[in-house]
Amino acid sequence: MVTLPSSLVTLNDPLFKQKSLAVSIKRDDLIHPEVSGNKWRKLKYNLEEARSGNYEGLVTFGGAFSNHIAATAAACRVNGIPAIGIIRGDELTPESNHTLRKATDDGMQLRFVSREEYSLMCKETDFLASSYPRHFIVPEGGTNEYAIKGVREIWEELDQRYDYFLCPYGTGGTLAGLLSGNRKGTIMLGFSSLKGSFATPALTDLLDRFAIHNRSFRMVDDYHFGGYGKVTRELLSFISWFEETHQIPLDPIYTGKMMYGFYELVKRAYFPENSRILVLHTGGLQGKDAFEQIHSKKIR
Numbered sequence: 001m002v003t004l005p006s007s008l009v010t011l012n013d014p015l016f017k018q019k020s021l022a023v024s025i026k027r028d029d030l031i032h033p034e035v036s037g038n039k040w041r042k043l044k045y046n047l048e049e050a051r052s053g054n055y056e057g058l059v060t061f062g063g064a065f066s067n068h069i070a071a072t073a074a075a076c077r078v079n080g081i082p083a084i085g086i087i088r089g090d091e092l093t094p095e096s097n098h099t100l101r102k103a104t105d106d107g108m109q110l111r112f113v114s115r116e117e118y119s120l121m122c123k124e125t126d127f128l129a130s131s132y133p134r135h136f137i138v139p140e141g142g143t144n145e146y147a148i149k150g151v152r153e154i155w156e157e158l159d160q161r162y163d164y165f166l167c168p169y170g171t172g173g174t175l176a177g178l179l180s181g182n183r184k185g186t187i188m189l190g191f192s193s194l195k196g197s198f199a200t201p202a203l204t205d206l207l208d209r210f211a212i213h214n215r216s217f218r219m220v221d222d223y224h225f226g227g228y229g230k231v232t233r234e235l236l237s238f239i240s241w242f243e244e245t246h247q248i249p250l251d252p253i254y255t256g257k258m259m260y261g262f263y264e265l266v267k268r269a270y271f272p273e274n275s276r277i278l279v280l281h282t283g284g285l286q287g288k289d290a291f292e293q294i295h296s297k298k299i300r
């Protein structure tokens, strides 16, 4: 079921040729049909810990459309680990959308809490640990030391040196994990899917917390398209164009925004000639069709 190392594919595009760039994409979206991309990497050692430690199950958190919730539910089903998902929004039910329906079908027990209670639970891990004393707790977005260890393994699958390595940014676990294993002078570019300029300080905090000293990253935070989970017609048509041209699907929340931003940077000659560039496809294709259907109706 698991395809590792994930495949590495050259992206041929007249634009890249014109700018003398060698571009490859690492298809982590193909690692697993249900637990794809960076979620698989981030969960690997968390699941190992949840299984080998003396736990009754695993507890984690997420929003209504969380890929992390979907991935964790599927991974726990496959591994026979009882899972509880704390979901932000007490107006929601297991029937609210595809992600929550699927998580429930995978056996995850969902607990819907108010936004206030949710942020309290995310911050006050002691409080949570006392509510679920015999459970292994995975933080929001799955970012912890186990996740960083799992993501770092991507480097072991790469033989070549790259000048730039691009990935999307959500909670920063993926970017932090990649930075923790970055030894060859590669510049990491994080594409934030969130509105605002807090991504850089948030990542810096995360790096401090995990004692990751490599700081060779740049944050690109102007391709959020209005913020997390927001899309525009232009973004969706770029995603369709990319998919038709390269036969590679992209999700509208993370990888589509990163790829759009990447093309814009290439057009603006951001990358010096002869640069070797690697783009990480972090997956996220679960629920893509449902998401696009809902949103294409709303956009003008």
Ligand SMILES: *Cc1c(COP(=O)(O)O)cnc(C)c1O
Pocket: 037, 038, 039, 067, 068, 141, 143, 168, 169, 170, 171, 172, 173, 174, 175, 251, 254, 255, 282, 283, 284, 285
């Ligand atoms: C969750 C997710 C991200 C964000 O990863 P972080 O480690 O939280 O920064 C990026 N891409 C996809 C497809 C995701 O599902």
